[in-house]
Amino acid sequence: MADVSLTKLHKSFDRTEAVCGIDLEIADNEFVVLVGPSGCGKSTTLRMIAGLEEITKGDIRIGGELVNDVPPKDRDIAMVFQNYALYPHMTVFQNMSFGLRLRKYPKKEIQRRVEDAAEVLGISELLQRRPKQLSGGQRQRVAMGRAIVRNPRVFLFDEPLSNLDAKLRQQMRIEIKRVHQHLNTTTVYVTHDQVEAMTLADRVVVMNNGLIEQVGTPGELYHQPRTHFVAGFIGSPAMNFLDCKLERNSGNLEVKLGDMLTLQVPADRGSRYEPYVGRGLVFGIRPEHVHEKRAGEDAFAEVMVNFIEPLGMETMVYFTINGVELCGRVSPEADPRPGQTISLTIDIGKMHLIESETNLVL
Amino acid sequence: MTVSGVSRDFPKPHPSIRGGAFYLWFRRRSTIAVMMCFPLLALITCLVAYPFAYSIYLSMLNKAETAFVGFGNFLFLFKRETFWLVVQQSILFALVAVIFKALIGFIAAHAVNTIPSKGQRKWRGMMLVPWVIPPALSTLGWWWLFEPTYSAFNWLLEEFAVPAVPWLSDVFWARFSVILVNVWVGAPFFLIMYLAALKSIPEELYEAASIDGASAWQKLVHVTLPMMRNIIAITILFSIIVTFANFDIVRVLTQGGPRNSTHLFSTYAFRVGIESGDIPLGAAVSLFMFPALAILAFVILRNVRQRTVSI
Amino acid sequence: MTNIVRNNGALSALLGSKTSLHTNRRWALFASYACLIVFVIFFLCPPFYMLVTSLKTNAEIANLATNPWLIEQGITTEHYTHLLTETAFLTYFKNTVIVATFVVAITMVISVLAAYALSRLSFWGSGVIATGVFLVYLVPDSLLFIPLFKIVGGLGLLNSYWVLVLVYPTLTVPFCTWIMIGYFASIPKELDEAALIDGANHMQMLLKVFIPVALPGLIAATIFAFTVSWASFLYPLAFIYSDNQMVLTVGTVTTLIKGDVFHWGGLMAGALLAAAPPVILYAFLMDYYISGLTSGATKG
Ligand SMILES: Nc1ncnc2c1ncn2[C@@H]1O[C@H](COP(=O)(O)OP(=O)(O)O)[C@@H](O)[C@H]1O
Ligand SMILES: [Mg+2]
Numbered sequence: 001m002a003d004v005s006l007t008k009l010h011k012s013f014d015r016t017e018a019v020c021g022i023d024l025e026i027a028d029n030e031f032v033v034l035v036g037p038s039g040c041g042k043s044t045t046l047r048m049i050a051g052l053e054e055i056t057k058g059d060i061r062i063g064g065e066l067v068n069d070v071p072p073k074d075r076d077i078a079m080v081f082q083n084y085a086l087y088p089h090m091t092v093f094q095n096m097s098f099g100l101r102l103r104k105y106p107k108k109e110i111q112r113r114v115e116d117a118a119e120v121l122g123i124s125e126l127l128q129r130r131p132k133q134l135s136g137g138q139r140q141r142v143a144m145g146r147a148i149v150r151n152p153r154v155f156l157f158d159e160p161l162s163n164l165d166a167k168l169r170q171q172m173r174i175e176i177k178r179v180h181q182h183l184n185t186t187t188v189y190v191t192h193d194q195v196e197a198m199t200l201a202d203r204v205v206v207m208n209n210g211l212i213e214q215v216g217t218p219g220e221l222y223h224q225p226r227t228h229f230v231a232g233f234i235g236s237p238a239m240n241f242l243d244c245k246l247e248r249n250s251g252n253l254e255v256k257l258g259d260m261l262t263l264q265v266p267a268d269r270g271s272r273y274e275p276y277v278g279r280g281l282v283f284g285i286r287p288e289h290v291h292e293k294r295a296g297e298d299a300f301a302e303v304m305v306n307f308i309e310p311l312g313m314e315t316m317v318y319f320t321i322n323g324v325e326l327c328g329r330v331s332p333e334a335d336p337r338p339g340q341t342i343s344l345t346i347d348i349g350k351m352h353l354i355e356s357e358t359n360l361v362l
Numbered sequence: 363m364t365v366s367g368v369s370r371d372f373p374k375p376h377p378s379i380r381g382g383a384f385y386l387w388f389r390r391r392s393t394i395a396v397m398m399c400f401p402l403l404a405l406i407t408c409l410v411a412y413p414f415a416y417s418i419y420l421s422m423l424n425k426a427e428t429a430f431v432g433f434g435n436f437l438f439l440f441k442r443e444t445f446w447l448v449v450q451q452s453i454l455f456a457l458v459a460v461i462f463k464a465l466i467g468f469i470a471a472h473a474v475n476t477i478p479s480k481g482q483r484k485w486r487g488m489m490l491v492p493w494v495i496p497p498a499l500s501t502l503g504w505w506w507l508f509e510p511t512y513s514a515f516n517w518l519l520e521e522f523a524v525p526a527v528p529w530l531s532d533v534f535w536a537r538f539s540v541i542l543v544n545v546w547v548g549a550p551f552f553l554i555m556y557l558a559a560l561k562s563i564p565e566e567l568y569e570a571a572s573i574d575g576a577s578a579w580q581k582l583v584h585v586t587l588p589m590m591r592n593i594i595a596i597t598i599l600f601s602i603i604v605t606f607a608n609f610d611i612v613r614v615l616t617q618g619g620p621r622n623s624t625h626l627f628s629t630y631a632f633r634v635g636i637e638s639g640d641i642p643l644g645a646a647v648s649l650f651m652f653p654a655l656a657i658l659a660f661v662i663l664r665n666v667r668q669r670t671v672s673i
Numbered sequence: 674m675t676n677i678v679r680n681n682g683a684l685s686a687l688l689g690s691k692t693s694l695h696t697n698r699r700w701a702l703f704a705s706y707a708c709l710i711v712f713v714i715f716f717l718c719p720p721f722y723m724l725v726t727s728l729k730t731n732a733e734i735a736n737l738a739t740n741p742w743l744i745e746q747g748i749t750t751e752h753y754t755h756l757l758t759e760t761a762f763l764t765y766f767k768n769t770v771i772v773a774t775f776v777v778a779i780t781m782v783i784s785v786l787a788a789y790a791l792s793r794l795s796f797w798g799s800g801v802i803a804t805g806v807f808l809v810y811l812v813p814d815s816l817l818f819i820p821l822f823k824i825v826g827g828l829g830l831l832n833s834y835w836v837l838v839l840v841y842p843t844l845t846v847p848f849c850t851w852i853m854i855g856y857f858a859s860i861p862k863e864l865d866e867a868a869l870i871d872g873a874n875h876m877q878m879l880l881k882v883f884i885p886v887a888l889p890g891l892i893a894a895t896i897f898a899f900t901v902s903w904a905s906f907l908y909p910l911a912f913i914y915s916d917n918q919m920v921l922t923v924g925t926v927t928t929l930i931k932g933d934v935f936h937w938g939g940l941m942a943g944a945l946l947a948a949a950p951p952v953i954l955y956a957f958l959m960d961y962y963i964s965g966l967t968s969g970a971t972k973g
Contacts, residue, residue, distance in 0.1 A: 052866050073872035085863035089885040098881075099871035146867075394875055395794035399802060402787035402846060409843045410809050410817065417820035470712050473705035487959060488713050491720060494955045496904030498922045499944040503723040506937055512734070514722055514741040546716065558967035578701070600811075607813030610906045614926055628815030628907070635819045636911050645819045652816065659811045663804065 002063030002076075002153040002186055003028045004049060010057035011044050018044040020210035021058065026188060031180050033189045035197035036207035037233070042190040043158055045207070049188060050079050050156050063153060078147035079156040082163060084139045086131040086146075092118075093127040096145045110149075117148040120182060121175070137168045144179065155180075157189040161196065173199055194234050198222070206230050228282065228359040231352055237287050237316065239352075240326040244283035246276050246353065255283055255353070258322040261301055266349050273353060273362060281362075284352040287316060290328030292336075293343040300346045307338045317342070421646035425639075435646035444622045445647070448630045451537065452651075455626060456606040459544040463605075464598055466545065467552020474553070475560045486557065493550035501614040504543045505530075508615070533623040536616050540624050543611050548604070552597055559593040560586070592665065599662045603655055627651045720945075727752050727942035734937050752938040753946070761916045762943060765924035768834045769903060769947075772920060775838040776902040777895055780845040784894060787846075788853030789879050793865065803854065810847035817843075818911050825912060834918050837909060841902045849894035852965050856890030857883055893965020896958055900951050921947040 004026040011019040019041040026032045034042040047053040049060055051072035060067050067075050078099075086095050093114055100110045118124040121141040131139055140160060147155055157176075161169045177200055180187055191197055197204045198218040206213040206221065206229070213233075214226040225231035231239050245256045246265075253265040253273055263283075265273060293299045303319035310332065317328050317336050328344050336342050353362045424431050439445040470489060474482050492500060507514050508529035516526040529539050563586065571581050587594075609628040612618060618625035618633060625633070627650055635644015725744055726734060733739055733746045756762045790796075791803050821840055822831075830836040860883065868882045884891060909923040916928060925943040955962065 050866075050870060052869065072866075072870045077870065079867070079870050081863040081867065083861060083863055085861065085867040087864065087867075087882060087886070089888070098868070102872040102877060146871075150871075391794055392796040395790040395796040395799070398786040398790035398794070399799075401783040402806070402850060403802070405783060405842055405846055406805065406809055409821070409840060410812060413817045413820040413824060416824065417817065420820055420823065466712065469708055473708040473712075476701050476705040477709070485709050485713070487956075489709075489716050490955070490959070491952070492716050494900075494952050495720065495948040496906070496922050496951065498904070498906040498926055499948045500719060502926060502940060502944045503719040506726065506941065507719060507722055509937075512737070512741065512937075517741050546719070550716070554963055555967060558963070578697070603811055603813065607815045609815045613906070613910070628813075631815070631819060632907070632911065636822065641819055641823060648816055648819055651813075655811065655813070655816065659808055662811065663807065666807070 033201035471556035784849035792857035856887040
């Protein structure tokens with residue numbers, strides 16, 4: 001077990017800078033997920049931790065020891081790859097034990113470790129099969145088993161579930177979580193899927209363009225995004241954004257969305273937003289905080305429904321305000337129809353204001 | 363204890379040890395790579411590049427290899443009628459043989475690809491036999507088939523009341539025969555290549571063409587040939603090199619005769635260089651192959667490069 | 674125009690295109706089989722004729738009145754027994770086996786090492802070397818046999834089959850390296866990385882991961898090297914003249930033809946026996962070889 005610490009980590013390939021200086025402290029036993037759009041440098045970061053990519057600048061420490069120039073095999077880490085990277089010519093047992101055999105572990109010890117790991121992952125029956133004879137989910141388990149048997153200080157996962165179908169992905173997510181609870185090994189997990197990130201992580205690291213946008217627990221990221229990017233990236237469907245103006249009206253702050261719509265800013269945010277009065281800002285609200293007007297609530301707007309997405313438990317409605325397509329979530333009972341006009345309300349307490357120039361959430 | 367001893371005994375600061383180790387590791391990586399390539403490089407240098415350079419040197423000596431004669435050997439060859447016969451026959455041989463190999467290979471590949479896949483292996487296997495037998499040995503069989511007195515071909519012709527053919531003694535028929543044997547040996551290679559290319563064309567393209575109302579001929583012209591263009595080009599170019607430089611068939615079948623009419627560069631070089639003992643002249647003859655080979659190799663390389671880029 | 678074609682299509686669909694498709698398919702099949710039969714006769718007639726001749730008595734071969742394509746006066750194995758007992762055939766065979774074994778071993782070591790370095794340890798100049806290997810592959814034996822004759826003569830290796838062990842790798846290594854590069858390049862990069870993390874060094878990576886995974890390619894390359902060293906004709910013809918150093922191809926072609934009367938039966942028997950090992954090898958491993966050959970070409 002060990003903590004991992006990245007200091008001012010840089011990585012440039014020939015022309016592109018893939019990672020532009022990130023600092024990150026990963027505590028012992030922690031499950032950290034790096035999430036971000038494709039090409040943002042997540043894999044590169046992970047591979048630098050693994051020792052598969054040279055570090056251009058900066059330091060990586062594992063368990064306090066500087067490992068910049070330590071080859072992968074001496075870093076005491078294990079990695080699970082997206083395409084499993086199982087050795088096709090070896091049986092499951094041989095795949096899982098390859099690292100131990102190269103390190104000349106005694107036969108008995110190898111046997112015991114592989115069997116224990118297989119037990120944990122429920123693949124004891126498959127030990128004599130070859131990767132070709134396994135399903136995607138089983139291969140994924142074997143890849144994890146190969147990582148587990150080594151009992152490394154750090155687990156690294158690079159999009160391990162991307163090749164699986166939706167149902168299996170959910171199953172394996174639970175599996176990974178269970179294994180982590182069982183072994184308590186420090187884990188760094190890379191994914192582009194924010195749902196995966198939110199469900200697995202102790203802490204989520206949102207990356208964009210080679211930089212860390214925000215580090216926080218899933219709840220923090222959801223409720224208190226720090227930047228425009230995080231606000232838009234976390235949550236599905238994505239947060240609605242509208243250009244707005246913050247104005248003072250007889251002591252109260254108001255958000256003006258275009259000419260027609262005005263919203264009262266909750267009183268407890270007054271002091272926070274005070275300095276930005278008169279400035280052009282971006283107003284953000286999540287679809288789940290936009291819903292049909294219920295009895296006793298004020299209508300936010302009367303809108304025409306463009307189209308709907310019934311999901312069973314709820315129905316997403318899409319509508320246009322100020323030329324921007326927005327999304328809201330209504331209960332199926334409201335039974336909206338495309339072309340119909342409905343009244344919507346918003347949970348104004350859940351709103352966000354974003355400064356356009358800095359892209360920071362206020 | 364000397365100063366240097368002291369400095370060796372004291373460990374360097376932690377990071378710089380790591381830096382040194384890393385530097386070593388990095389250097390080892392390329393050192394290992396060069397070491398692994400070394401046997402290959404040694405082989406190519408000593409047994410390909412050096413002989414080639416040596417061959418140029420040799421070709422500029424006199425027959426006894428005692429004096430430097432510059433381009434004398436080449437000029438001498440230009441004045442020999444036999445040499446021009448060789449040039450003409452080499453080109454004719456390579457082009458005609460390759461055209462027929464490609465045609466037969468293409469038709470056979472198409473035929474194999476058309477029949478039910480259950481029988482494909484069997485038919486393919488039978489047609490690959492010529493390619494599997496060492497050419498020098500199979501040419502021996504052809505030689506026996508062409509043998510003037512006992513020729514089994516002439517026996518068949520006589521059964522149909524056709525006059526016997528002087529297979530190896532007439533200039534035209536001797537040229538015909540060496541080309542025929544070369545086609546026989548080389549067509550299976552085209553069959554394999556084209557069959558693999560045919561099989562790699564996605565079935566959906568043909569289905570889409572069918573839906574668009576294409577006839578079998580239109581599918582061939584608009585789907586099959588464009589998809590195979592590259593492999594056809596590379597196979598033909600490659601085969602031209604191999605055919606142009608061929609030795610075994612002519613050597614066994616006609617030894618260049620009758621009246622030097624079937625000599626290729628290789629057999630002629632063997633005749634003058636090894637058999638008549640004029641090594642410089644032989645080297646000069648085989649060097650004449652080089653420009654043609656170099657041009658073909660250049661074109662192939664460009665083709666291969668383009669393929670990799672477009673894929 | 675296209676409209677008319679479409680309408681025709683629709684019409685024929687209405688009138689039962691199933692039967693027309695069916696007859697089309699039948700014609701295609703018929704034409705294909707006709708072509709295949711013609712080609713197979715063309716391709717198999719020389720080996721068939723060689724076999725027939727080798728099993729005939731000398732008297733029947735010499736008798737012009739009989740059908741040369743058939744054995745009418747009884748099968749005999751006298752040519753084969755004569756070949757194996759009274760000629761140097763077995764010596765040639767032994768020499769060829771020795772040469773082929775060494776050449777295959779040398780070739781595989783050189784080309785697997787080089788292919789690993791060229792496909793994975795990219796270093797300064799590796800691209801140039803890879804291109805060079807491809808170009809050397811295009812160099813035919815008939816371009817260099819004269820300088821090689823002088824060079825091996827200078828080394829005192831003339832008229833010894835070890836000279837073939839020395840020079841054959843120039844014919845085999847480039848192609849084998851080329852197809853091994855292709856096979857190694859198709860191994861996903863993650864596999865090396867997994868092995869790297871598992872603690873493998875370069876040699877272990879090569880021996881325990883690359884070679885087993887690229888085994889089909891390795892087999893194809895081995896067959897190629899074997900065939901080339903078995904079938905080569907020009908180098909032994911130029912470099913070797915003693916009976917006890919001779920290999921099969923040249924030995925069969927030159928020394929089995931003796932005197933004014935050709936021993937056709939014995940000659941054919943010799944050619945067939947000499948050709949047997951590669952033919953048998955292909956019969957079992959054809960698929961490996963074909964996939965190796967075509968992948969080498971299609972991977973480019
Ligand atoms: N080996 C490489 N050579 C050049 N550029 C690379 C290499 N690997 C990654 N990159 C570039 O670095 C950036 C980050 O890549 P990566 O870390 O793989 O992103 P992701 O977040 O999708 O995993 C991308 O722009 C990618 O194109
Ligand atoms: Mg990635």
